[in-house]
Amino acid sequence: GHVVIIGWNPATESAYNELRSLNVAKHIVLVHERGPVIHDEMTTTVRGDPTRTETLLRASVDKASMAIVALDDDAKTALTVLAVKALNPRARIVAEALYPEHVDLIHKAGADIVLATRSLGGRLLAAALLEPGAAMFVEDAASAAYGKAKFKEIPGKRFAGKPFGEAMRLLREKGCTPIAVRRGTALIPNPPDSLIILESDAIVVVTPREEETC
């Protein structure tokens, strides 16, 4: 299925560029009222009120595999997530909340992941005052498209039953640094060496951008 990006602002523009650069090779449909109309081999644009089912159907939301919803207005984002979920219960939905206190509500509306990206940005502004390396690292690693590092998930399968310390040693030999384990919807950052890795885990690593080393 295709990817639908609902709303046009600096965040969705950047998400659009990132998805293109990742070569996930899926068609992307942009849905918005006032953004640019892009039509190329990879992109279709649908103009209209994104909270209306009629608009979403023109974007074939019912056949999409993934959707990003970021409307710069938490009420509209929540309403649109409800509409997308109603049309397509199987699509993975990622939504942006302006305010952290709305994260849970937008989650309940049906989004799989809700990121309070502006709040995150503010925390990074604060960190940049006091610990500049931390902010610089996040800037670099959050993008696959530029810089010298990126975050990546690798399947825990090949380390199943082994302690995290051993996975750390093997992955470091290949130039990657494991920093967290995702277990379903729970995250275990900075795990102890003794944590036993499950087959269904995903290991979050920092990896050099250029090569797929690990």
Add this chain to the structure above:
Amino acid sequence: GHVVIIGWNPATESAYNELRSLNVAKHIVLVHERGPVIHDEMTTTVRGDPTRTETLLRASVDKASMAIVALDDDAKTALTVLAVKALNPRARIVAEALYPEHVDLIHKAGADIVLATRSLGGRLLAAALLEPGAAMFVEDAASAAYGKAKFKEIPGKRFAGKPFGEAMRLLREKGCTPIAVRRGTALIPNPPDSLIILESDAIVVVTPREEETC
């Protein structure tokens, strides 16, 4: 000196809360035209056009040690950074750019660090579709105030002359995972074990939130 936060929006609101929670014990002066007027033991609010020198002087910008500038308008942010720099060349200035193409210009205006936080947020929305653990990790680690991890800078001094691999081993024993080295304004993410640490380096680590283990 005090910290000045110029502009009120979800990002600066979050930066304000983060700085308060970090107990850096500095006075914070908020400067904006339409945000809330907060006056308490830690905070003063100055109302006025933040691009005007007169407003900035009422916030004692000339005596501040740090400033965050985030005005939701890259032209106003650049102009304000120029004004802050003119009043106080020694203050550390962190600025938010809405669009990545303005980062260099705002840097040239005098900001020490410029973060395109909305663009970063968009890249995380894209990452959340494909590698959810990466986005979850950034959300957690970017804040000292909540979650199970945080990013931290530690001085390279105690590891000066040693290879990164040895620092990694010693820091992991204390429950921290080093992920990058900051050398002045350059960042070396995911360094090889053989990198020799300099006295002036800072090591960026992921650390458990609760304790200062390393």
